[in-house]
Amino acid sequence: MKKTTFSLLIAGFLLFPLSHAVASNCSIRPSDFGKLISKAEKELNLPPAPRAHLHTEGTLPGQGIFDQSSAAKADFQRMYIDALAYSADGDTRFLKKARTYLQEWQSVYKLNFNPIDETQFGQFIKTFILISTNLSPKERQQTEAFLHNLAAGYSQNIKRTENSGHNAGNDNWQSHRIKLFTLAAVALHDAAMLNQAQVFFDAQVAGNIRPDGSVKDYYERDALHYVTYDLEPLTEAAIAARSAGRDWLDRRSTTGSTLRAAINWLVPYAEGRKEHTEFVHSKVRFDRIRREAGVKAEQIALWPSSNSIRLYWLASQLDDTYKPLAASFQADPPLDTLSCTENHRKT
Template sequence: MKTVWLAACALTSAATAAHAADYALLGPSFGKGPVTPALSEAVISRAMATPDRPPGAIPHAHTEGTLPGKGIREISLKAREDQPIVLNFAIAYRLTGDRRFLDAAGRYLENWADIYQFSFNPIDETGFDTLLMAYDLTEDDLPAPVRAKVDAFWRKMAVGYLDAIDAGPRNANTNWQSHRVKLATMAAFQTGDTAIIDRAREAYRRQIAANLLPDGSMFDFHERDALHYVTYNLDPLMMAALSARAHGLDWFGWKSPAGASLPHSLDWLAAYARGDKTHIEFANSKIQFDRDRAAAGQKEYAPHPWDVGNGVSTYSLASLLDARYLPLRDDLVKRTGKRPPVWTEIQRASQSPAR
């Protein structure tokens, strides 16, 4: 594999050319930093294992509120297998310039743009952030007809989610809204349309004010009695903040009039991530579906001690926004053996130190 990696790295990639301003999160510097051979080899090996795998887009995906064994749930989970695969193809292309990976990523992106019809259910569609990042890394080198299809797809996503957010109060202060904000924001930056980006910024600020509390906790923690839903809020909101940061904007440090902010909530969660505090998940959830899932055999929704490994991804994202979270991320990796998302490691090597 090392020989393959050395040969691949010798290729010149058109994808390292100056990237257009319309990208969701991963800009022109991605992959230009000192990526370790082991990390590069892992990405390339996975990409080489599935170069001819056909994409599996479906018109509608639905898992929210479903229990294991339901037909649409299983069909949707199968289709979701495309999401990490297409991002891996795109990263492999950015690292190597091998057009096999570009062609594969483009095939997947076009397939989803052609077939998928947005429901604007953010739990069902939250994984589209991987397709957005894959497009970041390949857009400049995809054929013009493919770009036109995919650009229209992202504009539809951005406007549709922002319209849904503005339309009414459904789940307006829960993790549902946090995932809507993530998807709307990333797609908005992909369009490069300042009016859409401004709408996304206002949606982000409203969610910080509605979901995060001045003491650092959040609405979902008190409703679900689970740190799982703390990270499930913080992660999408940080993805939105990372998109803004990639375009020179500081959304991360914004505070609501009441004093709520992402850093404050990350500091609140850190006491549990370090082990200073412990928590039994879902013991007093107010949501019947949590109990239904536990009864159906989903043990992660039955009362149990919070798995601190759940914090690895959260503090990986946080450390890209503020370097003071890097020691905690490293400690969580050491204690749990769980690895950060690959793209965050390459992004770290590619960007200037987090502020």
Template sequence: MTKRPILNPLFLALSIVVSAPTLAASWCTNTGPGPLGQLRNEVNKQLLPQSRAIERVHTEGTLPHQGIRDQSLEAKKDWPLMRDLALLWQKQHQPGDLAALSRLLNDWGTRYKPSFNPVDETGLDAYIDAYAMTRDDLAPPIRAVAQRFIRELGEGYLNQMEHNFKPGDGRWINNWNSHRVKLATLSAVALEDPAMFARARAQFIEQLGRNLRPGGSTVDVEQRDALHYVVYDLEPLTRAAVAARLRGQNWLVFKGASDASLENALDWLAPYAKGDKTHEEFVHSHVKFDDQRREAGESGFSGLWNPQSATGLYAMATLLNPKYAAVSERLHPMGGWMAACWGR
């Protein structure tokens, strides 16, 4: 892998390009202030003088304090921080926010080496969000670093799905692949790359056929007996569909080879999210690791499924079809970065 140059964003951030942002304006549709106080408090709490950027993160398949899990969780605090800084810059235009964001975009874009483990890296959607919201305001060298990194991420996941697919390995049809699709789609839309977007769209449709059942359930719920994993399937696919709107396409109604659609799956989960139905989690899971996490006392791996875990999912689904607004409001009104980006 070619070594990427490390730049000094504290100085480069001052070279703001004055132009009319196009992608930034459409990436987030909320023209009001949103919950800026909440975002500012989070930034004040999490922002350090230096970035937390490391070469690799790994939390997938690990229990607390195993391997580099703790170090990775600490490093990952930078990822949503970048999105919060981008939203604050977009709303308030304080130079310190752009300088801090530029430092983080540069450090992670030059130091981190993608592992293409989608469970470990799904949170990098926040890096893509931050770039997309501030692209036209970033100093050209910072913009170039972010673009190279996002292209490496998106192309890498597309190449994996197109050339490394293993039919007998569940990680190529379950939630893992949904996260691959999300990162590839967001990368394509953020880079405004039609060829990459067409490839991501093809993989989205393939995943519908592999992961979703015609009646609306998912492969993961069959394997894990947990709505926790239904949400984990649908969140990345819904996020990809939200991004696809910027290309003028409605992925909510697309159907895969099994005649399943994202809309059917969201409709299937809705009665549970509203509390009309309940589900005891992981009782008949076929995955040993679920037992290990339950025994380790990790929250959410036993007892009734908590519908509040679908709050973000249905907040995004409402952007695709207002029929989900009733579910979303019943769970919790859109808040945090989503409200700052998409709220009304």
């Protein structure tokens, strides 16, 4: 039976670490529920399209395997929506499809540890979190082995980047690495791994976010597009940490910076009180290459505040006070930002 308020059993997702069956009460608005089920129903018969390799970073449409990779990445949103739909509605068709996606991708894909190519694996991990107790022991073990491999590789790359001394070390790439590592820690119920994720997060907030809330990528790219692209994964990491009982939104770094300050820094632009012309002084050559190739998001033009829709709907899961701003862009949250976490905190 369809419900607008539903309870989920999520393996260790809400309190960390505990037994593998933790109950949580989650609410979803009727409009969100209807769209979620409609989307899952519409795509239910689409076959998974796993690939051994994905590569979109640093390339353009039509180059290499960009187009094939972009098409295949659509599977990650589909599997997560199927997992959410099953959790909300109890329809085992959605569970079966989500299981199929997980098994086919983890059995075919070869991790390359490029966080731009692989950032959508965050949805793969969240799918596993939602349905892990519905997998067979063999399926669960196989997926956990895949996640251990993912976490180990990204941990090494995070440390290598931190120790490289390279100027780009704390850019958006590191934010996407930390998101994937944090989600894996929560999915695997690994307290030591989550502690390490917190260390990584603290270092990134210190190195990437200035005390005034502006982020490193803004100065490198001269683009608010890269502010949102940097902050979305950090916010997703903070949501995962919140589900494990930790507050990363207001966690202050050694430089005095916080994730909240960065999210707040963008608010005047999102509200339209400030404007910014994108990419005028970008220091990155590839921004010019994409602009000359006609990539719409890379053109020298005023930043569209709608680019912050996902960020503020995600941030609203950490603090309800961001919800009016998020809703001013789009009345309902993007389906792939829906999640089941503890009650939102008002401040």
